Amino acid sequence: MLRLFLALIELIRAIGRGCRRLPRQAATALGAPEAGGSPRPEQLWWCLALVLPMALFAAVLIPQLMLVMSPSIEAWIVRKAPGPIERGDYVMFTLRHPIAGPKPILVTKHALCLPGDRLTMIETPSLQAVHATDGRYFCNGALLGVSLPVAHNGMKLEHMHWSGIIPKGMIYVGSPHPRGFDSRYFGLLPTRRLTRIERVL
Structure with a gap:
């Protein structure tokens, strides 16, 4: 039970770190270049493809557990x-x-x-x-x-x-x-x- 709890905490931390970087990456993907880089809109789609299913999973399944x-x-x-x-x-x-x-x-x-x-x-x-x-x-x-x-x-x-x-x-x-x-x-x-x-x- 303790191992499961620690794994959940680590997952939440990882999601939190990713979310903190999301605004800057989204801005870059939509056309605001980083220093020394070019806009990469595909990054936004990859990020959304990862985050949205996780959010749907959390919203539907977790309340039932x-x-x-x-x-x-x-x-x-x-x-x-x-x-x-x-x-x-x-x-x-x-x-x-x-x-x-x-x-x-x-x-x-x-x-x-x-x-x-x-x-x-x-x-x-x-x-x-x-x-x-x-x-x-x-x-x-x-x-x-x-x-x-x-x-x-x-x-x-x-x-x-x-x-x-x-x-x-x-x-x-x-x-x-x-x-x-x-x-x-x-x-x-x-x-x-x-x-x-x-x-x-």
């Missing part, structure tokens, strides 16, 4: 992908929880257990804390993840205590990361709160 800041998901850049949510799809939603801070944040997860699937939660003694339990979550018999009693910042975590057939309009979201904050803790989510997205990078 979203950065994924969570290490629990194997994607850096995503975009909206309208359509019905299927198993394994990336989904984005707004999370409001003390662990996320005072303001709501956008979160990206996978749709892992869908309406009609059987979700089973089994509690076991925690390996992370004394006098605590972990929740193991299975979808149709396949392990989805294990909850932890304490977050990385020391905050106590309560896991979801529910098993059964997932009702219509609800989805279990999660990630393969052992410390991912997902439905293990905040429960099933209504599909109306989820936006289907796809990975770009």
Whole structure:
């Protein structure tokens, strides 16, 4: 993620340097000769041929792209992908929880257990804390993840205590990361709160 950010900064700097030279080069191309040189109008056309597609790309594509800041998901850049949510799809939603801070944040997860699937939660003694339990979550018999009693910042975590057939309009979201904050803790989510997205990078 840091390498991508630095590459974007370098690209912006390069464009900025080119734009600072553009007025002088455009003037030369249109007939104002530089010292010791002759007018070269083809330079202006080359410059426009380079800049205009980049501007169009930035105006159309960049607003549709979203950065994924969570290490629990194997994607850096995503975009909206309208359509019905299927198993394994990336989904984005707004999370409001003390662990996320005072303001709501956008979160990206996978749709892992869908309406009609059987979700089973089994509690076991925690390996992370004394006098605590972990929740193991299975979808149709396949392990989805294990909850932890304490977050990385020391905050106590309560896991979801529910098993059964997932009702219509609800989805279990999660990630393969052992410390991912997902439905293990905040429960099933209504599909109306989820936006289907796809990975770009």
